[in-house]
Amino acid sequence: MHLSRRLLPICVHVRNASTKAKLKTKFNFELSADVSESLKNGSVKARRHAGRMGVGVVHLPEALSQAAFNTLKDYPEKSLLGDANKLSSYIWSRHAPLEKDEYHHKIRDVEDTIKEQEMVDPSSPHVGEELRGRLLESRKSKVITKMKKDVYHWKPIEYNGYRAAMYVAGRLAPDYASLYRIMAEVKKRDPHFSPLTLLDFGSGVGTSMWAVDNIWPGNCKEAVCIDSSSEMNDMADRLLRGGDPEKPLQTRPGGTFFKQFLPMSSTLKYDIVVSSRSLFELPDMASRLRTIDILWRKTSKYLVLVEAGTNAGYRLIQEARDYALKVGHQSEEERDHLEGHVFSPCPHDMFCPRFFDGSNTPCNFQVSYRPFRFGKYSDTSKDLFSYVVLKKGKRNDVGDNVAWPRIVRAPLCRARHVVCRTCTKYGTLQELTVTKKRHGKECYQISKNSDWGDMFPVELRDTSNSESDSSEPAHPENDLISYNTA
Incomplete structure (x- = not known):
C-alpha cells in the first residue's frame, strides 16, 4: 500500500483501520423496501429512482450565456478560445506547492543521486x-x-482583465456544471433547505452565485463573493449586469457584495459556504487548513468544496474534509457549533478508502455540459471534479442522510448481471454484483439505470459474518487522521 508523500506531513495515524466492517460476499444486500415498493406500484420508474443524482447535460442559464457573450464579443474569438484552452489545461495540471520539508528532502535526494554518478569525489x-x-x-x-x-x-x-476573459471563455461552463450538479443533489436530498445567504471563497467570476440562484430561484438574499483578484470581481459584477458595466444589477433578487479578503470573524454565518477551485491558489498547507477552519466556522448548514478531478485535486479535498471533521471533535465547548458530517459524496465519515486501494486513482465524478462558444451551438463536453459537501450536525441514517452506497465508478453491465462499484457506509470500497435471480427484477432494473455518482438504494445486510460485530460504522473519531499544522 503506497501512501503519497503529499499527505505524509499531516497523517500522524489512522486508528481502527483494520476493524472497519467489510462484507464477506458480493451478494450481501437487498433493494431498499421503499424503493422496491415504489417500482412495484408504478409510482416511480427505474430510471428515476430515489438514488439518481444525475442532471443530464448542463446548459448555462440564458441570462449568463448572453452576459458572457456581451462581455467577450469585442475580443478576437479564435485567439481568445485558444488562450482559454491553454489556461484550462494549466489549471487542470495544477499541483499544490511543496512544503518546505518536502522541498529540502527532494534536494537531498537529488544531490545524493548526482553524487553517486560523479567520477571524482570533490571531498x-x-x-x-x-x-x-x-x-x-x-x-x-x-x-x-x-x-x-x-x-x-x-x-x-x-x-x-484578459485572463479573466479567458477564464469566462474556458472555465465558466464546466465550473457552473459541477456546482449545479452538486447543489441539485443537496436540493433533492434536503428539500426543506433553502439558502438565504451565500459565502463564496475564491468566487472568480461568480459561478457559485449563479448556480445557487438557479437551483433555489429567488431565495438567496445575500451573496458575499471573495476573490483576491479585483479583475475577477469586476468580471463577476459585469456578468451580473448582463455584460454592460453601466447597467444596474437586475439578475439577482438579493444583495451582492464583492470583497478581496476573507473576514476572520465567525460571528456572521452563512447558510451555504462554497470554495470552488481555490485551494490550489493557497501557498502552503497551513494556509489551506486555516482557510478551511474559517470557512467551517462561518458555515451554518453546508460547506461545499470542489477541485479538479485529478489526484492532486482529490488529495486537497481529502485534506480539507478530514480536517473539518476533526475540528468538530477537538473542542467540547464548540462541539455544538463545529460538529459535522459528510453529506456527499461519502456515505461515511471515515478516512477515504480510495487513498489506500493501491489504484493511484482519485475519487472523482463526471458531469456533462455545453461549452460556451460565443452564442454558437457546441458539442457536449465532460468535466471531472472531486468534491465534498459537509453538513453541520451529527450524522444519522434517515432522511437526507440515508447511508446508501455511492457508485464511484461507472457500473459494468454484463450478460445477466451488473457490477456496481461502490463506497459503503462502512468506509470500504465494495463491488455489488446484481442479478435478477438473486436480487429480484426491481433491483436489477435499478442497477441498469444507475450511473457514476448516483446513490445505489440498497441496504447492506447480514453483517453478523463481517469482520466487525457491529452493523454500525465505526465512530468517526476513531478513523480520522490527526493533524500537525504547526
Whole structure:
C-alpha cells in the first residue's frame, strides 16, 4: 500500500483501520423496501429512482450565456478560445506547492543521486582547491537543473482583465456544471433547505452565485463573493449586469457584495459556504487548513468544496474534509457549533478508502455540459471534479442522510448481471454484483439505470459474518487522521 508523500506531513495515524466492517460476499444486500415498493406500484420508474443524482447535460442559464457573450464579443474569438484552452489545461495540471520539508528532502535526494554518478569525489584529499571548486559548482548546477525538471514550481495565478476573459471563455461552463450538479443533489436530498445567504471563497467570476440562484430561484438574499483578484470581481459584477458595466444589477433578487479578503470573524454565518477551485491558489498547507477552519466556522448548514478531478485535486479535498471533521471533535465547548458530517459524496465519515486501494486513482465524478462558444451551438463536453459537501450536525441514517452506497465508478453491465462499484457506509470500497435471480427484477432494473455518482438504494445486510460485530460504522473519531499544522 503506497501512501503519497503529499499527505505524509499531516497523517500522524489512522486508528481502527483494520476493524472497519467489510462484507464477506458480493451478494450481501437487498433493494431498499421503499424503493422496491415504489417500482412495484408504478409510482416511480427505474430510471428515476430515489438514488439518481444525475442532471443530464448542463446548459448555462440564458441570462449568463448572453452576459458572457456581451462581455467577450469585442475580443478576437479564435485567439481568445485558444488562450482559454491553454489556461484550462494549466489549471487542470495544477499541483499544490511543496512544503518546505518536502522541498529540502527532494534536494537531498537529488544531490545524493548526482553524487553517486560523479567520477571524482570533490571531498577527496587528493583533489586540488581549484578542481574541487569546479566540481562543487558543477554539482550545484546539476542539482538546480534536475530540480527544475522534476519538481513542480508552484506560483499563484494572477488575473488581469484578459485572463479573466479567458477564464469566462474556458472555465465558466464546466465550473457552473459541477456546482449545479452538486447543489441539485443537496436540493433533492434536503428539500426543506433553502439558502438565504451565500459565502463564496475564491468566487472568480461568480459561478457559485449563479448556480445557487438557479437551483433555489429567488431565495438567496445575500451573496458575499471573495476573490483576491479585483479583475475577477469586476468580471463577476459585469456578468451580473448582463455584460454592460453601466447597467444596474437586475439578475439577482438579493444583495451582492464583492470583497478581496476573507473576514476572520465567525460571528456572521452563512447558510451555504462554497470554495470552488481555490485551494490550489493557497501557498502552503497551513494556509489551506486555516482557510478551511474559517470557512467551517462561518458555515451554518453546508460547506461545499470542489477541485479538479485529478489526484492532486482529490488529495486537497481529502485534506480539507478530514480536517473539518476533526475540528468538530477537538473542542467540547464548540462541539455544538463545529460538529459535522459528510453529506456527499461519502456515505461515511471515515478516512477515504480510495487513498489506500493501491489504484493511484482519485475519487472523482463526471458531469456533462455545453461549452460556451460565443452564442454558437457546441458539442457536449465532460468535466471531472472531486468534491465534498459537509453538513453541520451529527450524522444519522434517515432522511437526507440515508447511508446508501455511492457508485464511484461507472457500473459494468454484463450478460445477466451488473457490477456496481461502490463506497459503503462502512468506509470500504465494495463491488455489488446484481442479478435478477438473486436480487429480484426491481433491483436489477435499478442497477441498469444507475450511473457514476448516483446513490445505489440498497441496504447492506447480514453483517453478523463481517469482520466487525457491529452493523454500525465505526465512530468517526476513531478513523480520522490527526493533524500537525504547526
